[in-house]
Amino acid sequence: MELRVRGERAVLKGRGTAHAREIDPHSLAIGVELSDALHEWARVAAAVRRAQDNGEPGQAAAVVSRRGQQLAVQVADAMGTLVYYVDPVTDETLVVSPPPRQEPEPTxxxxxxxxxxxxxxxxxxxxxxxxxxxxxxxxxxxxxxxxxxxxxxxxxxxxxxxxxxxxxxxxxxxxxxxxxxxxxxxxxxxxxxxxxxxxxxxxxxx
Incomplete structure (x- = not known):
């Protein structure tokens, strides 16, 4: 699963298929709160990217990248699969694994x-x-x-x-x-x- 920013929206798409359809996070079973956080992050990332294109200092770029990695970890955890996070600032791809599951306390x-x-x-x-x-x-x-x-x-x-x-x-x-x-x-x-x-x-x- 690939996570990237398209315009001012966060999108997810299957990896390994050239014509895979981009999916809105709200249509996946990852929770409304996480989906809203992804779109909010995408809007900020788009604004930072525009500022960089206009030659303005990009002090917020590192924050946007770090926040995107955190959200990618949450998506990987929610879906139980690898997430290929495409940084909206640097266009670099980072592979994020789901965090290890913790065994619940025995009842x-x-x-x-x-x-x-x-x-x-x-x-x-x-x-x-x-x-x-x-x-x-x-x-x-x-x-x-x-x-x-x-x-x-x-x-x-x-x-x-x-x-x-x-x-x-x-x-x-x-x-x-x-x-x-x-x-x-x-x-x-x-x-x-x-x-x-x-x-x-x-x-x-x-």
Whole structure:
């Protein structure tokens, strides 16, 4: 994409095509504010160019060139493409790349359910172990309550089978959650609770 001044208007056109149509910035999805700024800059650049042609000192030429480069960076950012900025004062062409995109701050939902591990953050061992311990206590209580209730109605082997079904059903989810921030502490507690509850399950079943 090429940015240049035509008359007193800023225009953009595709590069690499000899007969590419010049486009008014207002017809592109770069925002009204940026489009107005481009045209305002073009009017000033045209006035500076006329002053230079009439032999008047061109102290404002450097300011116009610098402002045009700033606007070219904004256009490159808005469109996500290279912009060939044609300086209206010197007629030199400068290639402007879009600035690097900054990753947005992770939301709470992404922290809880996202797929990326945030390895640059400190590990909250204190809070995480407290959460894991609480979850482990809840899981142990639930498993033993289930085991005791089943032991009163069925044989010990069926109690073991039921515990195996519960353990197998939870295992895939716990494995997938092992690297997720925050959720991994819940997975750790649940895994520890299931492992420890098996001592009680075997004791009740047999």
């Amino acid at each position: 709470l939902a992404r922290r809880l359910f996202g797929t990326a591990e945030f390895g640059d953050e400190p590990t909250p061992w204190g809070t995480g172990l407290v959460v894991a311990g609480f979850v482990a206590a809840v899981v142990i209580t639930a498993m033993l309550a289930l085991t005791v209730a089943l032991a009163a109605e069925v044989s010990g082997w069926l109690v073991v089978v039921a515990a195996l079904v519960v353990t197998g059903g939870m295992a895939p989810s716990l494995w997938l959650a092992r690297r997720l921030p925050i959720v991994r502490w819940i997975a750790l507690g649940a895994t520890a609770g299931i492992a420890l509850s098996w001592f009680g399950v075997l004791a009740v079943a047999f």
